[in-house]
Amino acid sequence: MQLVVSDVAVEVTRKDIKNMHLRVQPPDGRVVLSAPYSVSDAAIDGFVASKLAWIRKQQTDIASQKRQTQREGVTGETMYVWGKQCFLTVVEGRGYSVDIAGQDAILTVRAGSSFEQREAHMREWYRKQLQNETERRLPVWEERTGLFCAEWKTKYMKTRWGSCNPGVRRIWLNVQLAKHPVACLDYVILHELAHFVERSHGPKFVAVLDEYMPTWRSVRKELNNGPLDYIR
Structure with missing residues (x-):
C-alpha cells in the first residue's frame, strides 16, 4: 500500500x-x-x-549524487572502473574489446556499430570484471565469516547493489559494482552474507557487519555517493 x-x-x-x-x-x-x-x-x-x-x-x-551523463559510446566520454575515472577512446577494428591503460580506456568496435551494440558490449565487459573480482573476493569473506553461499549471480539492478535468498543461500550482485572501489564490493558481499544470519537489518545483522567490517558505514556512504549510471 x-x-x-x-x-x-x-x-x-x-x-x-x-x-x-x-x-x-x-x-x-x-x-x-x-x-x-x-x-x-x-x-x-x-x-x-x-x-x-x-x-x-x-x-x-x-x-546531489554524481551521475554519469547519458552515454553515446564516443571518444571523450568518461567511464569508471573499480573507482577510477577513465577517458574513453573509440577505435574501429574487427571485433569488440576494452583495454585499460592508466586513465585511458580503449574501446575497439566494429565499423558502423550502433550505440546499442557498443553499450551491450560494455555491459558484458563490466559483468566479466565483476565476475572475476567476485571469484577472488567472495571466498575470502566466506572464510572469514564462516557464512557460505551455495550460488551467486550477477545482474543489472536499478535500486539495489545486491540481494539474496537466504533460504537457498543465493546471492545476486549488481554489475555496476565494477564501477566502484573493490571495498564497496566487499561491503555488499558481506552485507548479503549477513542476511544468512538475519533476514532483516536487525541487531544480529548489524553485529556481523560490525565484527567483520568496522568501517562498513563509511564504505556504504562512499558507494551510495559514487558515480551512478542507472539502467533505463
Missing part, C-alpha cells in the same frame, strides 16, 4: 518481521517501509512522521 505523510509518499510492505525498516532508495529518492503485520496504520504514520527530517536529508543527498 502507499501512504502520504506531510507530502512524502511512502510505499509500505507488510512482512513477517519484528520491527519497521525505512529506506530511501536511489536513484529517485523513493521511500520504502517494511512493517510487521501487527503494526497499525496509525503507528506507521507516526513512525514516518518522526523520520521526516531524515527522509528529506536522504533525498537531498541522493539528488
Whole structure:
C-alpha cells in the first residue's frame, strides 16, 4: 500500500518481521517501509512522521549524487572502473574489446556499430570484471565469516547493489559494482552474507557487519555517493 505523510509518499510492505525498516532508495529518492503485520496504520504514520527530517536529508543527498551523463559510446566520454575515472577512446577494428591503460580506456568496435551494440558490449565487459573480482573476493569473506553461499549471480539492478535468498543461500550482485572501489564490493558481499544470519537489518545483522567490517558505514556512504549510471 502507499501512504502520504506531510507530502512524502511512502510505499509500505507488510512482512513477517519484528520491527519497521525505512529506506530511501536511489536513484529517485523513493521511500520504502517494511512493517510487521501487527503494526497499525496509525503507528506507521507516526513512525514516518518522526523520520521526516531524515527522509528529506536522504533525498537531498541522493539528488546531489554524481551521475554519469547519458552515454553515446564516443571518444571523450568518461567511464569508471573499480573507482577510477577513465577517458574513453573509440577505435574501429574487427571485433569488440576494452583495454585499460592508466586513465585511458580503449574501446575497439566494429565499423558502423550502433550505440546499442557498443553499450551491450560494455555491459558484458563490466559483468566479466565483476565476475572475476567476485571469484577472488567472495571466498575470502566466506572464510572469514564462516557464512557460505551455495550460488551467486550477477545482474543489472536499478535500486539495489545486491540481494539474496537466504533460504537457498543465493546471492545476486549488481554489475555496476565494477564501477566502484573493490571495498564497496566487499561491503555488499558481506552485507548479503549477513542476511544468512538475519533476514532483516536487525541487531544480529548489524553485529556481523560490525565484527567483520568496522568501517562498513563509511564504505556504504562512499558507494551510495559514487558515480551512478542507472539502467533505463
